[in-house]
Amino acid sequence: RRVVDRLGNAHRPTFSVEFFPPRDEQDEAVLWRSIRELEPLDPAYMSITYGAGGSSREGTIRNIARVATDTTLVPMAHLTAVDHSVAELRNVIGHFAAVGVHNILALRGDPPGDPMGDWVAHPQGLNYAEELVRLIRELGDFCVGVSAFPYGHPRSADLDIDTTYLVRKLRAGADFAIAQLFFEAEDFLRLRDRVASAGSDALLLPGIMPLTTPKTLRKTIELSGATPPRWLTDRLEPLSGDAKAFRAAGLDVVTELCERLLDEGVPELHFYTFNRSKATRELVDRLGLRSPAPPLAVSAPS
Ligand code: FAD
16 A cells, blocks of 8 residues: 555556645545545545645545545555644644555645745754655664655746755655646646656656636646746637536547557556546546556356
């Protein structure tokens, strides 16, 4: 039930799915319907993000534990250093292990409220994801992932510095990195080249947002931290008033992006689901990423 084992053994490209903690009971029902709809597609793993507030954090911890016990999926919990002492982080990590979650995406996180505000570490806490990777490694046999940024992390002075710190956290004991959203395959491939030139052979997985609505496009632009290319806005923005046409064109754009990544040997695509399953299921089918059905048992002729 370790993410790297599933990725390492994959003889064909595969995919994973990301959710966020539900805000209320109704949200939780939607989340679980989506999880159940995606489960038969056999994603390599599923993850739940980690928020800043207490109830959101409880939502991650409760639901990821339920995935571990009630489903066939491989669960990965996101965890951030925001407002946590090392003692609290140890507790959360220990709890994950106790409920059968052995995969953690180790993140520094952003200051609550304003992501670009001053980062203030908890007085007994950690400053960088690299330290969290070390802490998790110290505490048990976890599979650890980290984040990577195709255009550089917004706080990094330049791409060289960004690559240096990314490679440091990979070497601190991470098994793989998931890249933040980006627009063109080349943006991801350049990140992969930078990491390889810095002497790391760590596995990098691209984060993919199904562009179903203008809101998902805006979110992609915001999270990427970059300006989208003209061809993309020219293709999608004129369709903003026509939900059906936007969705069709948006999923075509994402299919083309994924096909190019797969052609370049990317072994796995990580889909942001927004806690819905339909668009991801459609993309998985279009890209032929469904696990083949196990062969039917044929009895020997008597
Ligand atoms: P770090 O790797 O610690 O880097 C932070 C900054 O410090 C970078 O600019 C880096 O270059 C620099 N740096 C790193 N190490 C050093 C060092 N030793 N000395 C000096 N500078 C250094 N946020 C959430 O709150 N919850 C989530 O669930 C979540 N999931 C995410 C999933 C993915 C795939 C991605 C890409 C991001 C996610 N985030 C999440 C956002 C993330 O927490 C923020 O982008 C945050 O600002 C950076 O976190 P990090 O782990 O990359 O930080």
